[in-house]
Amino acid sequence: MSKYDITVIGSGPGGYVAAIRCAQLGMKTAIIEKYDTLGGTCLNVGCIPSKALLDSSEHFHNANHSFEEHGIELENLKPDFSKMVERKNKVVDQTCKGIDFLMDKNKIDVLHGVGSFVDKNTIKVTDKKGQEKEVKTDKVIIATGSKPNYFKGMEPDKERIITSTEALSLKEIPKKLIVIGGGVIGLELGSVYARLGTAVEVVEFADSIIPTMDKTMGKELTKVLKKLKMKFNMKHKVQKVENTGKGVVVTALDKKDKEVTFEADYCLVAVGRKPYTDGLGLENVGIKTTDRGQIEVNEDLQTSADNIYAIGDVVKGAMLAHKAEEEGTFVAEKLAGQIPHINYNLIPGVVYTWPEVAAVGKTEQEIKDEGISYNVGSFPMKALGRSRASGDIQGLVKIITNKDTDEILGVHMIGARAADLIMEGVVAMEYRASAEDLVRMSHPHPTYSEAVREAAMDATGKRAIHI
Structure with a gap:
């Protein structure tokens, strides 16, 4: 049975950064990842692939709308979405291989499978074939991230009612797309398709898009996205989404509580994300989650089990890759006896529209x-x-x-x-x-x-x- 100073469960930005910093500080380190590739949501189906598509779609939009004024003339311009997706996949593959390299470089053992607590110093790892192995560890960092959120009536079927994951790899450019949620994820992916010619309509519960940011920014971004011909329906509460076979019908209540419907080829459910702790066996180590599914931690990111820490999307705070990285570094340095700090007020937020x-x-x-x-x-x-x-x-x-x-x-x-x-x-x-x-x-x-x-x-x- 392998024995480690520190074991990290989850290989997203928080997890792999924590593992690297622990290894740099002299700890014998292992990282557990249930998927075949490292990098978590951010590298595989989040930050990196979405930015790749945002860049590709922006190139097309500029060629279509602004090249001429720069003295560049093009004929028969059209998007090849399959090639955009292919390029996106290559970017993801290269980035994930970069994490593999960093694990090797820092002599971190990578264990593929689902990590589950047997007790606070023992973790069972179950691979895809159902084979199990146990590792012993002094300390543990939980960095299992989050998954797309949804509310009753808008459950994704991953065919016509989709999440951000499916939106990154559609087989076609939709003629029309309904986006539920005017936050970062919905607007970024909505703008990708709007640039490619899709009629995009946003349905938002709040009275402004990007409602957690300064209201001036919401007003300005609305003006920008309307120039992409995106439409916005504020103060609308979605009641249900139905897959009709060849499209979707979204039923909502408007600001006057009047029932309205929207039809489209696809519906992107983008109402945030929720912590992912499935299969961890938290009950075996006495760790409880809040009603929002978050793991409770103290100011040192330590859970109720004194040797187990949690970082990133599974704890309170903004669900941002760089916030998770800061927390991963913080825990590693804290365990090494250093005095790190995080100023949560100064963690920047970004929306990657253009x-x-x-x-x-x-x-x-x-x-x-x-x-x-x-x-x-x-x-x-x-x-x-x-x-x-x-x-x-x-x-x-x-x-x-x-x-x-x-x-x-x-x-x-x-x-x-x-x-x-x-x-x-x-x-x-x-x-x-x-x-x-x-x-x-x-x-x-x-x-x-x-x-x-x-x-x-x-x-x-x-x-x-x-x-």
Whole structure:
């Protein structure tokens, strides 16, 4: 029977990063993964494949709508979705093989199968053939991630009523797609198909898309996606979804509680994700889950079993790959006697539409609810020379500061490369910078980053130069 210092269950971004950091710190490490490939949801059916399709569809959209103004003429342009999916699969395969390499490099034992607790120091691993083996371990990190969520009446059949997993590998470009949920997953995948010519209609329970982000971002992104001819139905409560054989019918109650129906080829159910702990045998080690299915942990991410930790989507907080990575690193370093830290307020969120949406810190509404006096500075991307040169003129940068101290409390942006630009806000806020600090830093010209400086200028007293 194998014996390890640490065993990680789950090989997504949280799990494999935790395993690598543990190995780097001198621990004998094993990682258990029930699927044939490592990388979890993110690498296999989440972050990486969705970004591959987003990029492919954006290339097609630009060729179809903006190449001509750049002096590039094309004839008989058409998308080959099967090739897009094929390219996506290659990207996924290369990325997963990269994780295999890292496991070998760091001398981490990889065990394929379902990991289940026998007791707090013993884990049974059952492979696809039903063969079992047991491993002994001093410590355990649970990193089993999440799976697509759905509510009663919208149960996916994976044929016409689909989740994000099936949406990444459809055999055709739908003529019409209904998306239930105006959050990150629904809008990203909805925009993929809208760019390729699908009529996309979003049905959302809240009064805005991306409802957890700053409301300014929701309003701006709505304008952007409407230019893709996406339609939005806010304050609609879905009652049921039916597969008619050749399509779907979605029945919902509108804001006046009137029953309405929507018909399409497919329905993408994108109402978030839920923790995945099936088969772990948590009852054997006295670990309970909340009514939301989350594993309860303390400030050190330690469960009620003192040698077992949990990270990522199975614990409270945003279900983000980089949040899971931070937690994996945190636990590894904590076990090694170091003093790591995570500032959950400074974990950025990104929506990979085009233009992208990104944010860090508190929203304006959150700051208002806390009774903090604040200033807001904003700057439109269309006022930048770099944006006009590239044609990416949609969007803005919004910076919220403490009115009394000028400390930056939140940075919210929608625009080209916002996913990369947001790190300027993260770094500034990590060091508790003021808007004036950003103003005094020279930003290269012409760049998209100048919008961040100009928004900071605006926040310090309406002194932006280019508006």
